[in-house]
Amino acid sequence: MATTITTQQSHIPTTKLDPTPPIRPIRPATSMPPRYLNPYPQFNYHIHHSTTSAFGDSRTTTRGTCLLQWMHQFDVICLNQVHAYGIPTFIKHMQTHIATSIIDLFLTDDFNLPSMPVIHSSLSLQSPHKAVSIDLSFLDITPETHPHPRRIWNLSRLKEPDTLTLLNNTIQLFLHPFQQHIRHLLHDPNANHPNINDLVDQFNKHLYLALDLTVGSKQPINKQKSWFWTPALQSLVDQRERTHRTLQKTTGLHRPHILNKYNTIKQQLKTAIQRRKNETWRDFTHTLSSQPYHLTLRAIKAMRNKRRSSPTYTSPKGPTHAANEMAQQLATTFDGSIRNHNITNKYNALPTPLDPNTFPSPFTIDTVQAALTKLPSRKAPGPDHLKAEILQATATTILPTLCTLFSLCWYWSTIPSIWCQAQVVPIYKKGNPNDPANYRPISLTSHIRKLMEHCLHPLIDNNSPPLDVSQGGFRSQRSALDQVNCLQQITYHHKRHVSEPVMVCLDIKSAYDTLLQQLFNAVSISVLIAGSESKPFHPTTGVLQGSVLSPILYSIYINTLPQTLRLADQALNYALHHLPPPLLPGITLNSLLYADDIILIGTRESIPVLLQVAERASFDLGFRWNPSKCVVLAPPSSAPRIYYLYDTPLPHQSSFRYLGVPFSNLGKINTNELAAHNRQAGLAALFSLVPLGLNPYGLPPKLLIQLYKQFIRPTMEYGLAIAQISNRQLLPIQQTQHQALRKMFGGHPTSEIEVIQKLTGLPTMYTRASILEAKYIHRSQYQPPDSLLAQLLPRMEASTTPWARLKRHNQLWPLLNTSTLPTHLTTHQFMLQQIMKKQQPGSLASAIPNSSYPNPILQHHLNKSTQYRIIRWLRGWIPGKPISCPCNEGTLTRQHIIHCRLFNTPEHPTESYTTYSPLNLHLLTALPSPQMEPTERTNIAEHWNHHWPLLLRTVHTLDSIVQDAALPHLPAANDLFLHWLNNTKPPQIIPNK
The missing domain is CATH 3.60.10.10 (Endonuclease/exonuclease/phosphatase)
Known part of the structure; x- marks a missing residue:
């Protein structure tokens, strides 16, 4: 209605x-x-x-x-x-x-x-x-209109060589006098302070004009465009409505005729809609399966994100008013009301430039070119409208000008204002969607600014104080699982020498919004909502979100916190002797940091002191903890004790997820909760992909397996590498993998799965868990020497530690540790051993060759009906239930088919029935690899050209008998396998029938 x-x-x-x-x-x-x-x-x-x-x-x-x-x-x-x-x-x-x-x-x-x-x-x-x-009826008030805040160009034309050459030539023509001018400003010792804002504006205008003249500008995409509804469907709807109105007015003998006409048109409309659905579905699946895999991944990710319901902040007064309200909320966060005012701003504008001999510019053509490769593509631009694709396509032309501009900024210690602007897009977190505080600000900054920051990053990194060993965030070769593994070792050390530890997980309120005083001077932020931009405001504190340097500057800023906590705990230990022996020489590990995820580890006596120190540090550094989101994990054996932060009691929980891995109040990984969470995450990922083609009637099997490995299996594997989860706890995850395979290849909830498991080459989750553990152990040997995990490994080798148990119980690790083969070959052999151990002789799965890779049946671009019939045959669904064979000589079984004259009739009359035996259905599991070279195909072409049509005819006849219907037969000329076999050129994918 x-x-x-x-x-x-x-x-x-x-x-x-x-x-x-x-x-x-x-x-x-x-x-x-x-x-x-x-x-x-x-x-x-x-x-x-x-x-x-x-x-x-x-x-x-x-x-x-x-x-x-x-x-x-x-x-x-x-x-x-x-x-x-x-x-x-x-x-x-x-x-x-x-x-x-x-x-x-x-x-x-x-x-x-x-x-x-x-x-x-x-x-x-x-x-x-x-x-x-x-x-x-209302007053005719013209709504307030605003131009779209972005300039958009037809960047797809950058792939055209002629257009790209024309663009570079045009930019070169525009920038030549500008380049000479800024070089004069750079090398003239008597030059005054340059107006860097005007120079950058001129540079941007030259690029805008060149883009307008070559690739051309365009308007924002209209997302309301109807792609499904066609004029033919609309015509049928109009006919139905006209006929319905006529039916309402008609009485007497003509009414039955009008009623029949109305029902006919209504059925035609229903059929046309269903036909249109099938047509668009075929086009959709064909596009995903025929385009390059990275484009398919991009499309699947985009569709998944669109299907997730996410509220947008709105206002009854329009999007402009909503953007201004959001900006007011962010302005209160950045106003600096909680910072330490004793810290003064040491920035002073330089009256003269830096001495090039003392402070040489770090910006050269090579460094900027290397930094340009680090800019990600397909990302939204900042206030200057320039995307990374534009900079990369015109690199040879604009890099000299950019190097000169960067050097001017370096010598005069100044930054153009447009590079200090950020456009914030609010993303909903949780809570009331009408509250602007429940949105996470995602900042869009200039890509040219990011380019400059990539060049400065090594310079800052080399001249920064060493980060504390407990900090694992934003550091190379230090994963979240490494930090979780270290926490597990620290809690085990506590329990072995003192007692069960008390852990407090701290949450920083607006961590990246209220910490640093100023990244650059005169930062400006505006909010974008529904194409409307708010009035800009100037934050007093906070790193500029979207800045490449923000993570490293944040790490340096928070670096004093673990050192302060360590000194306080060591001083307290002189009086109470409550600490276990140090795991590292002279270093007390009572806190771990992974970016803004901070956890305190101590005893009942030390945690109150550590919380007081953390509270004092927040005042000194100018940020605040969020007590309502902090969590205390205390052992249940001890008497309850309330811990305070800002005089606010902290909530106790029996379990808490630290970096995605649940820990119990006993200081151990909660494996039951981890398995349950991974199962639910796997099911959620599975059901989000089923409508997008992850089913037997959608995408081809090869792509189904790739999408399963890309989107579903990783959600079920997180944390298994260090959790030491038992087979009983892995059973629900294994059942989830079975459910995914049934969704992908068909089957009821209890149908067999062994055949599909072998065809896909997917290991069981029990085998997969062993592989993940062994790979993690192997990776730990190559950790940086200054990482916390590398320094803890000697202490973790004791026989009773969780790490030692992990290595001792893993079946693959001894093979990796002693084998001279590459890691992937050793892993492949281990998977084959596990398959052979669980293989039952005489089963349907035993007829399929053992392999850790997908069977060629799934890798080849076969016709969909052909591939589906072969899979059903291998799974035992054909012939299925015992029925009488049309030859009237027995029941239609797999054994009967081999000797049945109905399926062994020679194709040519000259062949003798007694000497001719073409039916060898085992060949269906021995297809050649799709990676076979064209010259090798010629050696097997005669064999398969003879047997393949006969095998397909046999399976087709079987399917027709089972379904009791005359199914259409695919001519050999349209068979994709024979097309690949006989074509020495790269195969062209023919749309599936």
Whole structure:
């Protein structure tokens, strides 16, 4: 049922409640004034429920009585009662009578509202509900319009060689005098302070003009464009509506003829819609399967993100007002009200440039060229509208100019204002979507600024103080699992020498928004919502989000926290002797940091002191902890103790997820919770991909396996490398993999899975867990010497540590440690050993060759019907249930087929039945590899050209007998396998039939 409000400017959807709600949920709604129920108080409410005779209906209900009482209490009127009294909105033809009712009401608290409700009884919606609408008249106020904040060009034309050459030549022509001017400013010792803002503006304008003249500009994409609905479908809808209106007016002998015509058109429309669905689905799956794999991954990721519902911050006054409200919220976060005012800003503008001999510029053509390769593509631009693709395509032309501009900024210690601007896009986190504080700001900064920062990053890194050993975030070769593994070792060390540790997981309030005073001077931030930009504001504190240097500067800033905590704990230990022996020489590990994820490890006596030190450090450094989001993990054996931060008690929990891995209050990895979470994450990933083609009727098997490995299996594997999870706990994850394989290749919830497991080459999750553990152990040998894990490894080799148990119980690690073969070959041999151990002789799976790679049946681009029949044969679904063979000589079984004359009839009459035996169905599992070279195919072409059509004919005949239907037979000329076999050129994919 369609319901709208039509004004002079737009259509406004109305609110609709449950058609048959119980009385209890109705009462809370009818106890509130209209302003709490309607975001547009001057408009009406559309409420779907049974009504009373006050609106012209013949029935009275309890819900209608409650509604009338609410209307009288809050002075609400029903427009149906005034302008459409007694006109039903629900008409259903029963066997003996026509049931009518008024169940769609327009309610308003404005008695002077100029309106006229309309009930469209002539429209056919294939529903007993009638479309209703209402026209409202308002003042003709032209809405405020703003130009789109982005300049957009046809960057796809950069792939055209002629266009790219023309663009570079045009830029070179524009930049030649500009380049000479800035070189003069750079090398002239008597030059005054350059106006760097004007210089960058000129550079940008030259690029804008060159892009406009060559690739051309374009408007933002209209996301409302209809791609499914066609003029042919609309024509059928119009015919149906015209026929329905004629049917409503026709009586007598002509009515049956009009009714038949109406039903015919309605069926034609239904068939056309289904045909259009099938057509678009085939086009969709063919595009995904025929394009390069990285483009398919990009498309799948984009579609998954679009399907996730994420609220957008809105305002009744429009997107511009919403952007300004969000900017006000961010301005309060960046206002510096909690910073330490004793820290002064040491930035001073230089009256003269730096001495090039003392401070040489780090910007050269080579360094900028190397930094340009680090810019990611397909990312939104900043305020200067220039994407990384533009800079990379014109690198040879613009790099000399950029190097000169960067050097000017270096020698004069200045930054152009446009590089200090950030456009913030709010992303919803959780909580009330109408609260701007519940959105995470994602900043878009200039790609040229990022290019400069990539050049400066090694310089800052080499001249920075060494980071504390407990900090693992933003550092190379230090993964989140490394940090979790170190935490597990520290807690084990506590329990072995003192007692179960107390852990406190700290949360920083707006970590990257309130820490650093200034990254660059005069930073400006504006908010983008629905194409509207807010007024800019200038933050007082905080790193510039989106900056390449923000992570390293944050790490340097927070670097004093673990050192301060360590000194406090060591001082306390002199009095209490509560600490275990140090794991590292002279270093007490009572805290771990991974970026802004901070955890304290101590005892009942030391944790209160550590919290006081952390509180004091927050005041000194100018940030605040968030006590409501901090968590205490205390051993259950000890008496409960309340810990405070800012005089606020911290909540206790029995388990907490640290860097994605759950820890119990005993200081161990909670393997049960980890397995349950991974299973749910795997199921969520699976069901998000099923509508996108992860099913037997969608994408080809080879692509299905790749998508499973890319999107589903990683969600089930996280943490298994260090968790030492048992086979019993792995069982639900293994069942999830089975469920995924059944979704991909068909089958009921309990159908066999061994054949598909061997065809895909996927190891069981038990084998996979062993592989992950062995690879992690092997990787640990190549850790940087200054990493925490590398320094802890000597202490972790003791026989009773979790690390030693992990190495001792892993079956693959001894092979990797002693084998001279490459790691991937040793892993491949281990997988084959595990397959052979679990293989049952005589089973259907035993006929398939053992391999850790997908079988050629799944890798070849076979015709979809052919591939599906072969898979069904291998799984035992053909012939399936025992039925009589058409030869009348026995039951149709796999053994009978080998000797049945129906399937062994010679193709050519000259061949003798007694000497001719073409039927060898085992060849279906011995297809040549699709990676075979064209010269090698010629050696096997004669064999397969003879046997392949006979095998397909046999499987096709079997399928026709089982389904008891004449199935279409694919001619050999259209067979994709024979096309690949006989074509020495790269195969061209033919659309599947």
